[in-house]
Amino acid sequence: MDGFIAFITADTLKVIWSGLKVTLLITAAGLLLGTLLAALLCAASRSKIIVLRVAEKAFSVVVRGTPVLMLLLLLFYVVFARTGMSAIMVAIIGFGLNTAAHVSEIMKSALMAVDAGQVKAARTLGFSAWQAFWYVTFPQAVAFALPMYRNATINLLQWTSVVGYVTISDLTRVINQLGARSAKPFYSLFLGIVIYLFVGYMIHLIFKLTERKGGRVR
Amino acid sequence: MIRVENLSKSFGKLTVLRDVSLHIKKGECVAIIGPSGTGKSVFLSCLNGLMTPDCGKIFIDGDDICDRHTNINKVRSKMGMVYQAFHLFSHLTVMENITLAPRKLLRLSAAEAQTKAEKLLDMVALREKANAMPGELSGGQQQRIAIARAMAMDPQIVLFDEPTSALDPTMVGEVLAAIRTFADKGVTMLIVTHEMEFAREVASRVLYMDENGIYEDGTPEQIFDNPQKPKTKAFIGKLKTLRYEIASKNFDFLQLYTRISLFCQKYRITPKSSHSMQLCTEEAVFYLLNNDLASRIELSLEYSDKNGTVTLSLDYDGPPGNPFDCEEDLGLILLRAKSSQIEYTNDEKGNHLKVNLQTGEK
Numbered sequence: 001m002d003g004f005i006a007f008i009t010a011d012t013l014k015v016i017w018s019g020l021k022v023t024l025l026i027t028a029a030g031l032l033l034g035t036l037l038a039a040l041l042c043a044a045s046r047s048k049i050i051v052l053r054v055a056e057k058a059f060s061v062v063v064r065g066t067p068v069l070m071l072l073l074l075l076f077y078v079v080f081a082r083t084g085m086s087a088i089m090v091a092i093i094g095f096g097l098n099t100a101a102h103v104s105e106i107m108k109s110a111l112m113a114v115d116a117g118q119v120k121a122a123r124t125l126g127f128s129a130w131q132a133f134w135y136v137t138f139p140q141a142v143a144f145a146l147p148m149y150r151n152a153t154i155n156l157l158q159w160t161s162v163v164g165y166v167t168i169s170d171l172t173r174v175i176n177q178l179g180a181r182s183a184k185p186f187y188s189l190f191l192g193i194v195i196y197l198f199v200g201y202m203i204h205l206i207f208k209l210t211e212r213k214g215g216r217v218r
Numbered sequence: 219m220i221r222v223e224n225l226s227k228s229f230g231k232l233t234v235l236r237d238v239s240l241h242i243k244k245g246e247c248v249a250i251i252g253p254s255g256t257g258k259s260v261f262l263s264c265l266n267g268l269m270t271p272d273c274g275k276i277f278i279d280g281d282d283i284c285d286r287h288t289n290i291n292k293v294r295s296k297m298g299m300v301y302q303a304f305h306l307f308s309h310l311t312v313m314e315n316i317t318l319a320p321r322k323l324l325r326l327s328a329a330e331a332q333t334k335a336e337k338l339l340d341m342v343a344l345r346e347k348a349n350a351m352p353g354e355l356s357g358g359q360q361q362r363i364a365i366a367r368a369m370a371m372d373p374q375i376v377l378f379d380e381p382t383s384a385l386d387p388t389m390v391g392e393v394l395a396a397i398r399t400f401a402d403k404g405v406t407m408l409i410v411t412h413e414m415e416f417a418r419e420v421a422s423r424v425l426y427m428d429e430n431g432i433y434e435d436g437t438p439e440q441i442f443d444n445p446q447k448p449k450t451k452a453f454i455g456k457l458k459t460l461r462y463e464i465a466s467k468n469f470d471f472l473q474l475y476t477r478i479s480l481f482c483q484k485y486r487i488t489p490k491s492s493h494s495m496q497l498c499t500e501e502a503v504f505y506l507l508n509n510d511l512a513s514r515i516e517l518s519l520e521y522s523d524k525n526g527t528v529t530l531s532l533d534y535d536g537p538p539g540n541p542f543d544c545e546e547d548l549g550l551i552l553l554r555a556k557s558s559q560i561e562y563t564n565d566e567k568g569n570h571l572k573v574n575l576q577t578g579e580k
Binding site for chain 1 (some may be wrong): 266268289292294303305308319322323402
């Protein structure tokens with residue numbers, strides 16, 4: 001115990017905090033980008049234009065079937081190699097694409113779960129297609145999607161731990177370095193795990209609050 | 219109010235409606251009856267623009283709804299629709315279900331919409347459920363809310379697509395009562411229904427649909443008591459007749475009893491009479507089968523409105539001879555006591571036995 005307390009110095013915490021900030025940034029920005037892209041993908045999958053539907057399907061199959069690390073390496077060493085884009089930016093794009101593919105599936109299934117008859121009922125009351133979507137389909141789809149979206153977010157947080165491969169000093173990488181440098185890998189890894197658990201739990205809590213507020217379907 | 223001219227609609231090779239024309243005046247309450255698959259629901263869907271007809275014109279209050287320049291949403295807001303499966307908005311409370319459209323489309327304030335909704339909830343007797351979620355209500359209650367929701371838009375026309383078909387028999391009455399409340403308010407109504415008694419009582423006009431269109435059109439008395447065309451006659455006739463074929467001694471008699479009891483329920487025959495009807499049928503059938511007087515029986519029960527009697531007819535093979543001439547069987551004594559008239563005939567097709575049973579209703 002004394003050893004552990006001695007391990008936690010102001011310098012250690014500073015380093016960990018810098019790593020955690022990077023992890024949170026990639027997670028949050030990746031989630032935001034991913035969700036926006038997912039909405040576009042979802043719209044494409046319901047589009048009348050065949051090319052859009054095929055493109056969406058292809059993207060979804062390829063991205064979901066590839067380990068996110070492979071995608072990340074591809075983007076970093078090939079696609080954006082000559083652009084001089086920062087590694088963090090590349091990671092955000094990579095995780096954004098990966099999240100988009102997963103979240104668009106969640107959105108699609110949530111939209112499908114909404115009773116088409118209710119939309120028909122809204123239309124016959126005189127609502128336009130957009131109004132029916134906004135007042136009837138959307139709130140219900142959100143309520144269906146939230147639990148799955150919460151899991152996707154927590155998964156994303158954990159998957160970002162591989163960004164060390166593309167030179168980014170995120171939480172996992174600084175924890176690993178601290179362990180190596182101090183020759184106390186147990187202390188540092190233990191601390192790292194606790195931090196991941198804590199952040200994951202916070203995400204869980206935030207979602208739970210929203211779900212309770214918005215998810216009173218049935 | 220509603221004018222339909224030469225409407226046709228087909229799905230691929232299947233023609234559902236052919237050259238249908240109809241004029242419905244303001245305030246009419248029209249019941250649409252007919253066998254399944256004759257285009258009743260498709261017709262309603264065309265009327266509110268959920269389906270586009272292949273050709274023909276539909277005018278709702280003067281607006282041609284097949285015209286691309288017509289604002290269909292505007293037309294629809296004057297026309298309510300109630301579905302078989304209710305389709306309440308499951309994420310909203312009962313109150314919000316009713317107030318949503320008036321607030322967003324008629325621009326009522328929250329307070330105005332609420333006052334109106336409370337009035338409607340009173341009419342369908344569900345005021346105390348205002349804050350419930352649709353999932354917490356029974357089917358009959360959900361359907362009554364759906365009716366209130368449609369009425370909240372002050373529609374000039376309301377279309378009902380089999381409003382009681384998805385309900386348990388115990389809940390049909392409450393929904394019909396709710397519809398009746400609004401029928402008295404002078405709203406134009408079109409009701410696709412299988413509830414013939416209800417159609418007769420509420421409708422001012424009945425359309426019988428068959429052969430891809432409106433086959434017969436008339437007042438309830440004309441259609442139900444004195445149908446003119448053969449298919450209407452057959453349809454109306456079949457409603458009042460229960461047929462059952464018995465092919466062996468080991469037939470499914472429980473199924474027969476259930477059919478009889480449902481048949482009696484339909485004509486509001488008291489449980490006591492219904493029970494005695496089951497008993498009489500049982501005695502007659504088993505007497506014939508057990509004494510090897512018959513091996514196949516075609517049984518029919520026919521309800522007559524005029525005097526409230528039910529005629530039990532048995533057509534069967536086997537040796538000729540009136541079973542009631544034979545020795546005294548306990549079952550036959552009972553049957554004789556319950557019936558007002560027994561008639562036996564025999565021809566080349568076999569034996570025919572007709573027993574008039576009193577229901578004690580009229």
